[in-house]
Amino acid sequence: MTAPTLTRRDLLARLAGAAALPVAVASCGRSPPAAPAAQATVPLHYSSLASVAKRIEAREIRSADVTRQMLDRIIALDGQLQSYVTLMTDQALAGARRADAEIEAGRYRGPLHGVPIGVKDLCYTRGVRTMAGTRIFADFVPDFDATVVARLESAGAVVLGKLVLCEGAFGPYFPGLQVPVNPWDATRWTGVSSSGSGVATAAGLCFGSIGTDTGGSIRYPSATNGCVGLKPTYGRVSRHGVFALAPSMDHVGPMTRTVEDAAILFEAMAGADPNDPTSLPDPVPAVRAELGRDVSGLRIGFDRRYATDNVDPDVAAAMDEVLATLVRLGAQVVEVAMPDVSQVGGAWLDLCYVEALAVHAATFPSRAGEYGPGFRAALEAAQRVTPARLAEVKKIRSQVSASIHALLNGVDCLLCPSMANSARVKEANPFDEETDESWSANVRNDIFCQPFNFSGSPTLSVPCGFTADGLPLSVQFVGRRLSEPVLCRIGHAYEQATQWHLEHPTI
Numbered sequence: 001m002t003a004p005t006l007t008r009r010d011l012l013a014r015l016a017g018a019a020a021l022p023v024a025v026a027s028c029g030r031s032p033p034a035a036p037a038a039q040a041t042v043p044l045h046y047s048s049l050a051s052v053a054k055r056i057e058a059r060e061i062r063s064a065d066v067t068r069q070m071l072d073r074i075i076a077l078d079g080q081l082q083s084y085v086t087l088m089t090d091q092a093l094a095g096a097r098r099a100d101a102e103i104e105a106g107r108y109r110g111p112l113h114g115v116p117i118g119v120k121d122l123c124y125t126r127g128v129r130t131m132a133g134t135r136i137f138a139d140f141v142p143d144f145d146a147t148v149v150a151r152l153e154s155a156g157a158v159v160l161g162k163l164v165l166c167e168g169a170f171g172p173y174f175p176g177l178q179v180p181v182n183p184w185d186a187t188r189w190t191g192v193s194s195s196g197s198g199v200a201t202a203a204g205l206c207f208g209s210i211g212t213d214t215g216g217s218i219r220y221p222s223a224t225n226g227c228v229g230l231k232p233t234y235g236r237v238s239r240h241g242v243f244a245l246a247p248s249m250d251h252v253g254p255m256t257r258t259v260e261d262a263a264i265l266f267e268a269m270a271g272a273d274p275n276d277p278t279s280l281p282d283p284v285p286a287v288r289a290e291l292g293r294d295v296s297g298l299r300i301g302f303d304r305r306y307a308t309d310n311v312d313p314d315v316a317a318a319m320d321e322v323l324a325t326l327v328r329l330g331a332q333v334v335e336v337a338m339p340d341v342s343q344v345g346g347a348w349l350d351l352c353y354v355e356a357l358a359v360h361a362a363t364f365p366s367r368a369g370e371y372g373p374g375f376r377a378a379l380e381a382a383q384r385v386t387p388a389r390l391a392e393v394k395k396i397r398s399q400v401s402a403s404i405h406a407l408l409n410g411v412d413c414l415l416c417p418s419m420a421n422s423a424r425v426k427e428a429n430p431f432d433e434e435t436d437e438s439w440s441a442n443v444r445n446d447i448f449c450q451p452f453n454f455s456g457s458p459t460l461s462v463p464c465g466f467t468a469d470g471l472p473l474s475v476q477f478v479g480r481r482l483s484e485p486v487l488c489r490i491g492h493a494y495e496q497a498t499q500w501h502l503e504h505p506t507i
Contacts, residue, residue, distance in 0.1 A: 045073055045204035046504045049261035052207055053111040059103065063114030067096035067158050070116045074160065074205050077507055082178040083200040085121050086129055086162040092116065095158040111264050113156030118206035120197050121162035122169055123149050124241035132243040133165040134174050136363050136370050146241025147273045148210060148252055155268040160206055164196030169212060169245040170356065172374025182224060183505035184471055188423040191221025197255045198225035203507055208256040208265050214245045215348055216419070216449030218253050219476060222461040224423035226472030226503065228491070229255045230262040233481050234456030235280040238273035246355035249453040258501050259462060259492040263287040266484060282482055290485040291492040296330030298490060301411035306338035311420040318465045318473045319417060325497050326490070334411050339403035341447045347396040348450040350385045357382035401455040408457065408480045413490055417448050418461040418474035452478055460487040463500040
């Protein structure tokens, strides 16, 4: 049966009659900011990666000067934001000087050349301590770069340092290590795992960063910190040299302040890697070249029950605002039915437990006492997952994934929230074991993230307004396998029509 397409008149009528709060609530009294008269009016640290790249290429500014300014900003502000665990000052300045010399000599490598970025401390960085958020690896210094780091540096990017994450990329932090602080409101949550990446990007402490996502760890910190987060198709970006959490669900992707910037990083990061047998052989698409195309005729799948039940009212209202904007831009909204994902949360957790236990076999349980209480509890829970339960989990995953792929084959993307609520007040003790109650207090509804780690589908999270108390809201576009160009085209069109990306926290 063909899914019905809603006309603009149909959609606007439904929006007018929806039980959600009026669309104005999504912006909470703020109108989308007007575009600045010139990029020069934007502070350098909040400039887009693309605009800084153009200025470096034109030799209006030097990479060494930009890098020094960013390092100074980190030194001045990160004591309160806690986003960097290791600052690579000497390496960054040397890389910037090298970039300047190459550009001066006419050897320009592209839009990352000389641009300072941050890297999640899950990614091996040659000669630099890589802790993965845990004391177990406090003294680990890899002798090679993760493929993703090597590719970014090959493109000319300057790595400022390594960014904080939850222990082992799971949930709680290791006691005594930094816990990143939300730059919009220090009392609020910063998302899981890639929290340092989200904070540093939002706060203008880098022009883009690398995150990883096993069950939401690009999308949650992008949502809570007001960033763009791209979780590529599973296998699009190599995981070689990236500490694993659950290898069959781990994704590596960019976190930025604009969709164009995410496209730039993605193009440099993606591609086949003989060192990662799960990497895809498909050629890397020219995503950035697609951004100028309009969205007329594109089919946006929307399941109102899935997208708005059990979510905060301002999140639901924001989804209606995004739909209305895309319709004004010429897209078509198609009613779809998301498959039953009620069992995904428990199944995801058990699968994550089991795969993480295998990853940590060399150090757990032999060094169990050196793990923090939260991650240790997860590894202990893995020992209680029976073979029968694991078989059931794999069946659930297979069925849900097949249904998601079938749904996505009928539309150009699925639209839903990145998370069901805005950033809530952060937990009192971020080091303890995650309980059902503490996790649901942060993210009431994992059904917007975990199903798409099961299916390996690409997703793009984009800022879409603010709550009444000034916290960012985020919409998620979910696409078919290898559809990053279409997702970024849609996300860029929405972003340019609303310009929420021009809002930055005051620090």
